[in-house]
Amino acid sequence: MKELSTDAYAVILVGMILLVFILGIVGRSDYDDAVAQQDIYCEFVDLWGQTNGRDGHPDFRGIYETACTDGQRRD
Numbered sequence: 001m002k003e004l005s006t007d008a009y010a011v012i013l014v015g016m017i018l019l020v021f022i023l024g025i026v027g028r029s030d031y032d033d034a035v036a037q038q039d040i041y042c043e044f045v046d047l048w049g050q051t052n053g054r055d056g057h058p059d060f061r062g063i064y065e066t067a068c069t070d071g072q073r074r075d
Contacts, residue, residue, distance in 0.1 A: 042068035 004012075045064045047056030059065075 038067060 041061070042064065044056040045059045045068070048058050049056075
């Protein structure tokens with residue numbers, strides 16, 4: 001079997017580093033989207049309470065008290 005040259009190892013290493021970098025960016029983007037979605041959820045549940053159910057939506061996930069921070073809640 002033929003051995004890989006030093007250049008081939010370098011290409012493989014650069015490819016692996018690039019893959020890890022791209023996965024890191026995608027993972028961070030997913031995290032940012034999840035945080036933004038939770039902020040919106042908390043805001044709408046709070047709006048539901050402030051308007052007596054006219055606007056927003058109820059806490060259908062049952063996580064408002066535990067997941068929404070004081071900055072997101074307006075109790």
